Structures are given as structure tokens and as C-alpha cells.
Amino acid sequence: MTAPEPITVRPATGEAEHRVIVAESFGVEVPTFQGEGPSCGHPALFIRLSRCNLTCAKCDTKYTWDWSRFDPRMESTKRSVADLVAWAASSPVELVVITGGEPLIQQSLLVPLVWGLLDAGKKVEFETNGTIAPIPELVLDGVQFNVSPKLASFGMDEAKSVVPAALEAFAASGRAVFKFVASSVADLDRIAELANAHRLAPVWVMPEGTTAEAVTATTQALADAVAARHWHFTTRLHVLAFADARGR
Known part of the structure; x- marks a missing residue:
């Protein structure tokens, strides 16, 4: 497994620089839903950015960073x-999910994108691993951060995947929810x-799993313990509905 390709992020100051590295965008031509978290089930558009600063063994979007298996x-x-703003604005769907990879690697370049989406009447959710604190220009009304710190059970060294200062910055923003993938009660x-x-x-x-059978089994294994802690529980709707098909 190769390390993620480094990327230089500069503040976007001119039109020529207002370009981001994208893996895929979907939800306009073939409608879909947000599959996880507080907005699970809401119609959504997705902008999936390429590149990540982690190398999780159980990652289900390795085509955004694992260049030992995929060609960038x-x-x-x-x-x-x-x-991207014109693409999103062509749809009546209100929610735009910016995901990855790790989208906040490119966050300085995302400021004009987010502002453009908000001006177009959209709401924005970031799916982030929580290792990079958001810059103030992205902490806005209409923006939510779905922060998913990766545990050791997800195949990542927590010395790299758990960054206390970044997590505390998200918590202090007042615009974050914390969504953990779990595979066991432990x-x-x-x-x-x-x-x-x-x-x-x-x-x-959220139960770990990339098949309906795995998601269902893990849901049943975790449900009582999650309820006992008075936490929120979310499924993976895209796995149940679309068999984790790419672009859905």
C-alpha cells in the first residue's frame, strides 16, 4: 500500500486557482440519498474529492488515495x-455532501465552492475524518461537519487518526456531529x-459493513448497547438500498 500523494493547498485568489481534485460527483443524473448520520434518507447530491491523509484498511473508497491499486x-x-456549483444548481435537491477521501485537505480551495453552493440555496455537509480542523471561512450557517474519527478496529493507527486539537476545534464550532463506525460492542x-x-x-x-447482511448483523449486535448509552444510531442506507454501488 502506497502513501497518499501529497497535495499543496493554496488560498484561492484567482479564477484559475478555483479548481479542486474530484473523484466523482453524483446525484443529479441518477437521484440518491444521504446514506448516513443525521440526514440519513434525505435526498442529496455528492461531490467526492480525491486524496486522503489516512490509509484505513477498511476504507470503502480506496480509489481516492490508494495508488498501489488505482491510477490517479x-x-x-x-x-x-x-x-461544480452549476452542476449542483441544476438540481432541486437542497443538500450537497462534500466527501472523500478527506475533503479538508483541500479546504482553502473549497471556500468559494461552499459560498457558491450556499448562494445557490443549498445546504452543505462535509464528511471528514476529523484530523484537520476547519478554517473559519467554512464554519458557516448552512454548513455541517459529520466528523468520523477512525478507530483502531477500522484498520488505522489512532496515533494518526485521532487528533485531539482538531476534534476539539470541531466540537467548539457548534456545527459538528461525531459519527463513529463500530464493528463490536468493544x-x-x-x-x-x-x-x-x-x-x-x-x-x-454507524455499523461497519459493506453488504446488507453485514450491516444488519452489526446493527443487531450493537443496538442494545448504543441505546443504553443514549447515543444516536444510524444505518448505512446506500448499502441496504443500492448494495454499496459506486455513485449511489
Whole structure:
């Protein structure tokens, strides 16, 4: 497994620089839903950015960063902010999810994109691993951060995937929810430790799994323990509905 390709992020100051590295965008031509978290089930458009600063073994979007298996020239392209805003504005769907990879690697370049989406009447959700604190220009009305710190059980060294200062910045923003992937009841104890240590709230738990059978089984294994902690529980709707098909 190769390390993620480095990327230089500069403030967007001119039109030529208003381009972001995108893996795919979907939801206009073939409608879909937000599959996870507080907005689960809401109609949504997705802008999936390429590149990540982690290398999680259980990642289900390795085509955004694992260049030992995928060709970045085939899996990503640079698209202008104007093009992406026009694409989203062509749909009546209100919610735009910016995901990855890790979208906040490119966050300085995303400021004009987010502003353009908000001006077009959209709401924006970021799906982020929580290792990079958001810049103030993105902490806005109409923007929510779905922060998913990756536990060791997800195949990532927590020394890299749990960044206390970044988590606390998200918590202080007032615009974050904390969505943890869990595969066992033991994971819930670790989630509780992180939530207590860094004042993370609200907490959402999502069952790990990329098949309907796995999601269902893990949901049943975790449900009582999640309910006992008075946390929120979310499924993975795109897995149940579309068998985790790419672009859905």
C-alpha cells in the first residue's frame, strides 16, 4: 500500500486557482440519498474529492488515495468551482455532501465552492475524518461537519487518526456531529473514552459493513448497547438500498 500523494493547498485568489481534485460527483443524473448520520434518507447530491491523509484498511473508497491499486489519472480530475456549483444548481435537491477521501485537505480551495453552493440555496455537509480542523471561512450557517474519527478496529493507527486539537476545534464550532463506525460492542467503550476526553457531542454510531447482511448483523449486535448509552444510531442506507454501488 502506497502513501497518499501529497497535495499543496493554496488560498484561492484567482479564477484559475478555483479548481479542486474530484473523484466523482453524483446525484443529479441518477437521484440518491444521504446514506448516513443525521440526514440519513434525505435526498442529496455528492461531490467526492480525491486524496486522503489516512490509509484505513477498511476504507470503502480506496480509489481516492490508494495508488498501489488505482491510477490517479483515471480516478480523479480537476474541476472548477463554477462547474461544480452549476452542476449542483441544476438540481432541486437542497443538500450537497462534500466527501472523500478527506475533503479538508483541500479546504482553502473549497471556500468559494461552499459560498457558491450556499448562494445557490443549498445546504452543505462535509464528511471528514476529523484530523484537520476547519478554517473559519467554512464554519458557516448552512454548513455541517459529520466528523468520523477512525478507530483502531477500522484498520488505522489512532496515533494518526485521532487528533485531539482538531476534534476539539470541531466540537467548539457548534456545527459538528461525531459519527463513529463500530464493528463490536468493544468499540463503543473506545468511543465513550474519546467523547468524554474531547467533549464530542452529539455522538452517532454507524455499523461497519459493506453488504446488507453485514450491516444488519452489526446493527443487531450493537443496538442494545448504543441505546443504553443514549447515543444516536444510524444505518448505512446506500448499502441496504443500492448494495454499496459506486455513485449511489
